[in-house]
Amino acid sequence: MATNPSSPPACQIGFDRPAQMRAVVIAAAFVAAFWNLLDFMPAQLGSLVHPWLHESDWSHGPIIPLFSAWLVYNRWDKIKRAPVRYTWVGLVILLGALGLYQLSFWWLTFTFLRYACLLLCLLGIIIFLCGLPVMRHAWVPWLYLSFAVPLPKRIYFELTDPLRRMAATVASGFLGLVTPLDYIERKGSLLDYMYQGRAGQIGINDACSGMRSTITLCALGVAVTFLSERPWWQRVIMIASCVPIAVFCNFIRVSITCVLHIFVDPKYATGTYHTALGLVTIMLAFGIFSGLGWVLNNLVVEEQEPEQQPA
Numbered sequence: 001m002a003t004n005p006s007s008p009p010a011c012q013i014g015f016d017r018p019a020q021m022r023a024v025v026i027a028a029a030f031v032a033a034f035w036n037l038l039d040f041m042p043a044q045l046g047s048l049v050h051p052w053l054h055e056s057d058w059s060h061g062p063i064i065p066l067f068s069a070w071l072v073y074n075r076w077d078k079i080k081r082a083p084v085r086y087t088w089v090g091l092v093i094l095l096g097a098l099g100l101y102q103l104s105f106w107w108l109t110f111t112f113l114r115y116a117c118l119l120l121c122l123l124g125i126i127i128f129l130c131g132l133p134v135m136r137h138a139w140v141p142w143l144y145l146s147f148a149v150p151l152p153k154r155i156y157f158e159l160t161d162p163l164r165r166m167a168a169t170v171a172s173g174f175l176g177l178v179t180p181l182d183y184i185e186r187k188g189s190l191l192d193y194m195y196q197g198r199a200g201q202i203g204i205n206d207a208c209s210g211m212r213s214t215i216t217l218c219a220l221g222v223a224v225t226f227l228s229e230r231p232w233w234q235r236v237i238m239i240a241s242c243v244p245i246a247v248f249c250n251f252i253r254v255s256i257t258c259v260l261h262i263f264v265d266p267k268y269a270t271g272t273y274h275t276a277l278g279l280v281t282i283m284l285a286f287g288i289f290s291g292l293g294w295v296l297n298n299l300v301v302e303e304q305e306p307e308q309q310p311a
Contacts, residue, residue: 048115094125122145144223163211238293253280
């Protein structure tokens with residue numbers, strides 16, 4: 001009885017010495033192609049590196065690739081067993097991303113589009129070298145890099161302005177309920193108050209919107225969620241909880257800052273003290289997030305099947 005010959009097994013990803021040399025060459029070519037974004041020389045920083053070093057909202061940017069590399073290392077056993085197939089898909093994405101990147105200098109002159117082209121080009125390189133099936137395990141490390149990409153100014157303001165107003169509303173209600181203020185009223189993101197016959201005003205600026213701590217907690221939360229094996233529903237809950245936890249902790253931060261400004265000394269609401277309180281807020285948010293992870297881990301305990309005794 002004739003049998004069909006079995007198809008040859010698909011080759012798998014290797015990382016021997018020649019592969020390491022190719023990786024170094026490709027990495028150098030990648031940096032050279034996107035040097036306008038990745039220029040790290042102090043004299044003229046690239047448009048992606050500059051916000052990392054000079055804008056506090058994106059100062060976490062240099063850490064994101066390290067976390068992404070750690071996610072790759074954590075999944076390396078699964079990644080290297082992925083079959084190398086459909087590499088042509090990566091070539092199509094790579095060439096399309098490079099073409100769109102060049103077009104962004106002549107027609108679609110959007111900086112954010114260039115950031116997107118960088119990520120798409122990296123995606124094309126991964127698929128072209130390792131095959132499309134590898135993205136089953138590599139999509140999280142690749143997509144995680146988006147946390148290092150600064151949002152457009154207009155979108156960033158549209159996100160921070162409602163957060164500022166919400167923080168001002170919560171702080172106004174908190175101060176009106178638990179403090180001996182004579183008068184307090186919110187006007188937009190400003191708080192007008194009167195205490196012992198002395199009138200004053202507190203402004204909730206962009207730094208107090210909580211956007212920075214929200215992005216930081218989301219980046220940390222996603223990394224923690226995918227570093228350990230969890231059911232998919234736990235990952236969904238933990239990732240979805242990042243924004244509410246960060247916003248809640250920022251409400252606490254703004255309320256405490258207002259109390260310090262009015263009843264202690266305004267200097268404790270600015271400068272180093274304000275920054276230190278922000279770090280404490282991030283630690284509090286991460287503590288709540290870790291507590292949620294512990295609850296989810298212990299919420300459902302799988303019963304182990306009893307071992308059968310040999311007859």
